[in-house]
Amino acid sequence: MSDYSLIQRTREILLYQGDDLDKLDALAEEIERLQAASDDSEAPRLLSDADPLADAIAEHNALVEGARKRAVVVRLKPLGRRKFRDLVRQHPPREGNKVDEMRGFNGDDFPEALVPLSIDAPDLTQDQIAAFLDSLTDRQFEDIYDMAFYLNRSPIADPKAVPTSEPSPSDDETSN
Numbered sequence: 590m591s592d593y594s595l596i597q598r599t600r601e602i603l604l605y606q607g608d609d610l611d612k613l614d615a616l617a618e619e620i621e622r623l624q625a626a627s628d629d630s631e632a633p634r635l636l637s638d639a640d641p642l643a644d645a646i647a648e649h650n651a652l653v654e655g656a657r658k659r660a661v662v663v664r665l666k667p668l669g670r671r672k673f674r675d676l677v678r679q680h681p682p683r684e685g686n687k688v689d690e691m692r693g694f695n696g697d698d699f700p701e702a703l704v705p706l707s708i709d710a711p712d713l714t715q716d717q718i719a720a721f722l723d724s725l726t727d728r729q730f731e732d733i734y735d736m737a738f739y740l741n742r743s744p745i746a747d748p749k750a751v752p753t754s755e756p757s758p759s760d761d762e763t764s765n
Contacts, residue, residue, distance in 0.1 A: 599740075616649040676699070
């Protein structure tokens with residue numbers, strides 16, 4: 590008999606530290622400014638000239654690499670069908686709340702229950718997870734919740750092979 594156990598997909602959320610995102614945003618704006626300026630310039634550049642755009646891109650790429658190394662990685666896993674459905678049942682929609690009724694669960698309580706159960710890494714105790722989640726910004730928590738929900742409710746994709754373009758037969762081949 591075949592083994593029907595699945596290796597569930599996981600997803601990672603990176604929580605960047607300190608002002609890494611601000612620095613990355615500032616460099617991205619600088620790169621856009623430099624690209625616009627180079628597009629507007631018609632003067633040829635000598636190979637010996639400094640290239641501020643290339644320098645800014647290199648600085649941005651180095652900062653991205655460093656920011657990723659400093660980031661906290663939160664790996665999320667799906668709960669499994671029954672556990673997810675039980676969790677939804679434990680958090681019924683609030684009476685008269687149209688958004689809850691549309692979702693099928695209490696939109697305030699459900700995320701607080703789903704996220705801790707979905708965290709697969711870092712390897713923390715339930716108390717540590719609670720403290721960790723309390724330390725997050727609201728936006729960070731929402732990003733984690735969105736991904737946890739997605740892992741449990743996203744549609745199953747049926748990937749297709751990318752068709753190769755084959756040369757069409759020439760008129761000579763088809764006229765026979």
